[in-house]
Amino acid sequence: MSDTSSTSSTSAPAHSNEAATDLLLQDIQAEDAQRRRQRRLLWGIVIIPMLLAIVYYALLADSRYVSQAQVAVRQTNGQASQDVPGLAMLLTGGNSTSREETLYLREYIRSQDMLDALNAQLHWTAHFSGRWRDPLYWLSDNATTEDQLAFYQRLVNARFDEETGLLTITVEALDPEFAQSSLAFILKTSEAFVNELSHRMAREQVKFAEDELAQAQRDYETRRDVILQFQRQNQFLDATEAAKNRATIIGELESHLVTAHAELKALRARLTPNAPAVRSKETEIRALEQQLAVENKRLLSDQGENKLNVVAAQFRKLEVDGKIAEETYKLAVVALQNARIESSKKIRSLVTVVSPNLPDEALYPRRVYNLFTLLIVLLLVYGITRFIIASIEDHRD
Numbered sequence: 001m002s003d004t005s006s007t008s009s010t011s012a013p014a015h016s017n018e019a020a021t022d023l024l025l026q027d028i029q030a031e032d033a034q035r036r037r038q039r040r041l042l043w044g045i046v047i048i049p050m051l052l053a054i055v056y057y058a059l060l061a062d063s064r065y066v067s068q069a070q071v072a073v074r075q076t077n078g079q080a081s082q083d084v085p086g087l088a089m090l091l092t093g094g095n096s097t098s099r100e101e102t103l104y105l106r107e108y109i110r111s112q113d114m115l116d117a118l119n120a121q122l123h124w125t126a127h128f129s130g131r132w133r134d135p136l137y138w139l140s141d142n143a144t145t146e147d148q149l150a151f152y153q154r155l156v157n158a159r160f161d162e163e164t165g166l167l168t169i170t171v172e173a174l175d176p177e178f179a180q181s182s183l184a185f186i187l188k189t190s191e192a193f194v195n196e197l198s199h200r201m202a203r204e205q206v207k208f209a210e211d212e213l214a215q216a217q218r219d220y221e222t223r224r225d226v227i228l229q230f231q232r233q234n235q236f237l238d239a240t241e242a243a244k245n246r247a248t249i250i251g252e253l254e255s256h257l258v259t260a261h262a263e264l265k266a267l268r269a270r271l272t273p274n275a276p277a278v279r280s281k282e283t284e285i286r287a288l289e290q291q292l293a294v295e296n297k298r299l300l301s302d303q304g305e306n307k308l309n310v311v312a313a314q315f316r317k318l319e320v321d322g323k324i325a326e327e328t329y330k331l332a333v334v335a336l337q338n339a340r341i342e343s344s345k346k347i348r349s350l351v352t353v354v355s356p357n358l359p360d361e362a363l364y365p366r367r368v369y370n371l372f373t374l375l376i377v378l379l380l381v382y383g384i385t386r387f388i389i390a391s392i393e394d395h396r397d
Helices: 002-060 086-092 099-109 112-122 124-128 145-155 176-234 239-270 276-299 308-343 367-396
Strands: 065-075 156-160 167-173 348-354
Touching: 002 367, 065 099, 065 176, 099 112, 099 156, 099 167, 099 176, 112 124, 112 145, 112 176, 124 145, 145 156, 145 167, 167 176, 176 308, 176 348, 239 276
Parallel strands: none
Antiparallel strands: 065 167, 065 348, 156 167
16 A cells, blocks of 8 residues: 555656646747747738838839929910019019919820820830839830820829919929920920910900800891881881971960960950951961861870871880990990900910929939838838737637
8 A cells, every 4th residue: 555655646746747848838839939920920011021122222213303393374464564574573473373274284284185295296105115124113115095194194293382373393204304305395385285275265255256246236237227117117217306396396386276266366356256357267276276186196196106106106116226236236346356455465474483403313212211111111010910910819818
């Protein structure tokens, strides 16, 4: 019995030591596995991307030179303002910046039309196509029109400043002289675009004024012919004046009639009713009354086209319509003259505030800045990824 108990007592510490050793080995293996995962994570997120970036910026990235200019679209009010130098005209503030035309110009600079003009004049796309060294700024020889435009818009930028009204244009190229010449050509083409846009608007205004004048002239001639036809039909040069004259005649007849009645009363008081003087005066009174009735009937009537009051009212209406047509015609003539004067002016002008510069050194790529920024970003991504993995493992345990 004593031998058995002593054997069991010696085996228990041996099992406990083995279990502790196994736990220690498991912890060591887990720590080794975790460190390997962290190293793989570090290599995958930080080291390998940084090495690729270093290789790219050190060996592959092409140097890009930037030429910059600042322009503004100004509104001119006459020929005299065109003789003022660009910077002086800009500083005087006498002409307001045309914001709408400047925004049009910004879109035109970044459009396919400008790219086509650059290709025709400077072979802009050929300057970048076929360069296999830089994969991020590589343009295929067989690139589509859409790809060429997207590549062009990456290298040519136009930014509008709302406060100053200036349009800042930047052009990137692989050669400083090519960058400057490209920007100079863009400014030349932009000036032609601004002038054409201004004169196109002026021509549209002239065309509109000419159409309005033609319509006003037709209306005026129509009203005039209606008045002439009305005068021929009614045998009156001026129906209103004729009505006034007829009213004057009626007034004179009424006056003569009143005088004749008074004279008839005086004759009856002195003579017999059958006296020749009395009969003569009575005949005169009847004649005056008949003529007065005729004149009143011709002057005043509620209806009937041959009545003078109706004719005068119709003529007055035609006369008013004719005067309105005449005034409209006069205004149309003045408007056309003003539109033609404005069309002969340079209504919009492209003022070059800062001329295209010839860059001395490549501005892009900014190798040190980009590598440092990339390192910071990769370290942040690495830290966030480790935090997420650690949180998942803690919840799993």
